[in-house]
Amino acid sequence: MSTRSALPPGNRTACALGIPCRACSCELRLVPGGSKRGRINVAPGARVIVQGRSTRSIYTLYEGWAARYRTLPDGTHQILDILLPGDLIGLPAALQGGAGHSVRTLTAATFCVLDANRLTALLRRKPRLAFNMVRARVREQERADGWLTVLGRMGAGERIGYLLLELRDRLDERGLAKGRSWSLPLMRAELADTLGLSKVHVQRALRALRDKGLANLEGHRVIIPNSRNLARFSGYSRVHSTSK
Amino acid sequence: MSTRSALPPGNRTACALGIPCRACSCELRLVPGGSKRGRINVAPGARVIVQGRSTRSIYTLYEGWAARYRTLPDGTHQILDILLPGDLIGLPAALQGGAGHSVRTLTAATFCVLDANRLTALLRRKPRLAFNMVRARVREQERADGWLTVLGRMGAGERIGYLLLELRDRLDERGLAKGRSWSLPLMRAELADTLGLSKVHVQRALRALRDKGLANLEGHRVIIPNSRNLARFSGYSRVHSTSK
DNA sequence: CGTGCACTTGAAGTACATCAACTAGGGTGG
DNA sequence: CCACCCTAGTTGATGTACTTCAAGTGCACG
Numbered sequence: 001m002s003t004r005s006a007l008p009p010g011n012r013t014a015c016a017l018g019i020p021c022r023a024c025s026c027e028l029r030l031v032p033g034g035s036k037r038g039r040i041n042v043a044p045g046a047r048v049i050v051q052g053r054s055t056r057s058i059y060t061l062y063e064g065w066a067a068r069y070r071t072l073p074d075g076t077h078q079i080l081d082i083l084l085p086g087d088l089i090g091l092p093a094a095l096q097g098g099a100g101h102s103v104r105t106l107t108a109a110t111f112c113v114l115d116a117n118r119l120t121a122l123l124r125r126k127p128r129l130a131f132n133m134v135r136a137r138v139r140e141q142e143r144a145d146g147w148l149t150v151l152g153r154m155g156a157g158e159r160i161g162y163l164l165l166e167l168r169d170r171l172d173e174r175g176l177a178k179g180r181s182w183s184l185p186l187m188r189a190e191l192a193d194t195l196g197l198s199k200v201h202v203q204r205a206l207r208a209l210r211d212k213g214l215a216n217l218e219g220h221r222v223i224i225p226n227s228r229n230l231a232r233f234s235g236y237s238r239v240h241s242t243s244k
Numbered sequence: 245m246s247t248r249s250a251l252p253p254g255n256r257t258a259c260a261l262g263i264p265c266r267a268c269s270c271e272l273r274l275v276p277g278g279s280k281r282g283r284i285n286v287a288p289g290a291r292v293i294v295q296g297r298s299t300r301s302i303y304t305l306y307e308g309w310a311a312r313y314r315t316l317p318d319g320t321h322q323i324l325d326i327l328l329p330g331d332l333i334g335l336p337a338a339l340q341g342g343a344g345h346s347v348r349t350l351t352a353a354t355f356c357v358l359d360a361n362r363l364t365a366l367l368r369r370k371p372r373l374a375f376n377m378v379r380a381r382v383r384e385q386e387r388a389d390g391w392l393t394v395l396g397r398m399g400a401g402e403r404i405g406y407l408l409l410e411l412r413d414r415l416d417e418r419g420l421a422k423g424r425s426w427s428l429p430l431m432r433a434e435l436a437d438t439l440g441l442s443k444v445h446v447q448r449a450l451r452a453l454r455d456k457g458l459a460n461l462e463g464h465r466v467i468i469p470n471s472r473n474l475a476r477f478s479g480y481s482r483v484h485s486t487s488k
Numbered sequence: 489c490g491t492g493c494a495c496t497t498g499a500a501g502t503a504c505a506t507c508a509a510c511t512a513g514g515g516t517g518g
Numbered sequence: 519c520c521a522c523c524c525t526a527g528t529t530g531a532t533g534t535a536c537t538t539c540a541a542g543t544g545c546a547c548g
Contacts, residue, residue: 078393123375130374131367137381144388149314149322151395152440196396
């Protein structure tokens with residue numbers, strides 16, 4: 001657990017609820033009537049949210065990586081989003097009594113647990129909090145729009161480049177980017193399920209990217225020699241984090 | 245304009261803001277400090293929101309169809325969503341000072357215009373309104389998740405079936421579905437841009453669907469002989485509208 | 489020292505895109 | 519009225535990006 005980096009204290013931009021944080025990204029104790037329940041540690045591969053089931057808790061990811069995904073009738077998966085420290089988890093499962101997706105950890109992880117009822121009550125009473133959450137949801141939709149475009153219109157190499165650059169920027173916003181080489185705890189199959197490709201073809205596209213000198217993924221270590229080149233190639237452009 | 249159907253008065257489920265409606269789906273005059281500005285009529289093909297530009301207004305579509313889409317550097321398009329009467333338009337352009345997409349009308353259309361500043365002020369003061377909007381955004385994300393899965397994992401025929409069924413259900417929620425035959429004001433090129441396919445291949449997949457007796461799209465008239473069959477084929481399942 | 493799993497590479501099939509030709513309405517000017 | 523064009527739709531032929539099946543490698547763990 002110590003090798004993975006948790007969200008640095010005091011990071012507001014990454015906080016899913018837009019609330020000033022001290023000890024942790026979801027420090028709801030700072031809010032009157034706060035609803036924090038505590039933290040839980042979870043092994044890699046554990047399912048935190050199960051497709052179709054409702055929950056009485058909402059989570060924020062504090063440390064480690066997770067994936068939000070949908071399982072199809074034929075048993076295949078589509079990963080809808082890679083979740084990083086600071087991300088909010090379980091809003092639909094709590095608000096709508098069941099989500100159309102599951103969430104499972106990709107690494108060992110720590111979650112902050114919030115009481116769903118108390119959070120929704122809080123949302124009703126605190127317009128500022130709800131407003132921040134609307135803004136956060138709008139921003140998430142913009143990100144989803146990007147992925148719709150990627151899956152609808154781009155080839156395998158572009159998809160991989162887009163994913164790598166977006167992950168790097170999201171890590172960077174959270175103060176978790178180390179430089180031009182960083183660790184990506186995703187297996188080939190999980191990359192494939194994210195990108196809408198087969199495992200085999202992900203492999204070939206990775207090799208092509210390496211041959212072109214655009215990106216290098218050996219083992220689980222990412223090296224992007226020139227991110228501007230890769231951005232141009234893959235059509236990625238950073239979306240500014242809504243300041244404040 | 246008279247042939248297109250507007251949102252029936254009093255329809256709450258389809259109201260983008262979750263507010264009881266009387267004369268119109270976005271009747272913000274019912275809310276204290278309401279921010280309605282009036283309506284505008286727009287010709288088919290007009291751009292209401294332009295990618296990258298901010299707006300001082302937010303809109304709801306009152307009558308007609310529109311498309312939310314992203315333009316790529318090479319000039320191609322990806323349609324991110326088909327907008328129907330009752331849908332909210334321009335939240336990112338107003339809240340974030342610029343959206344990553346454009347919106348253009350597919351038919352002649354009428355929009356209700358809201359003042360963005362006054363709406364955001366309202367959101368800050370009225371937690372109930374903001375809470376409703378969070379719920380609406382969460383539901384929209386679930387819908388976007390479905391499309392991510394469709395584009396990532398499904399073939400051409402399934403994509404078309406999914407689109408037709410989802411549109412029918414969304415029209416139905418709004419009281420605009422007429423029966424088993426209805427009008428779809430989308431050209432082949434727009435279908436292609438929605439589905440992440442080429443115009444030509446959309447054509448072939450349509451023919452295959454007709455040959456299988458699953459769906460019939462002649463001109464701009466849709467006939468689905470047995471929607472359960474089509475739903476099974478295309479992996480579509482209706483998401484219940486959040487009651488209340 | 490096998491046994492299993494992630495990864496890698498090769499060969500063959502399929503679903504899609506692209507290019508190109510043709511058809512059918514719908515408007516316009518003569 | 520017809521000759522004209524313009525655009526949306528349709529169909530055929532060919533190319534390509536991706537999938538699937540299959541075999542083999544390297545490493546971790548008993």
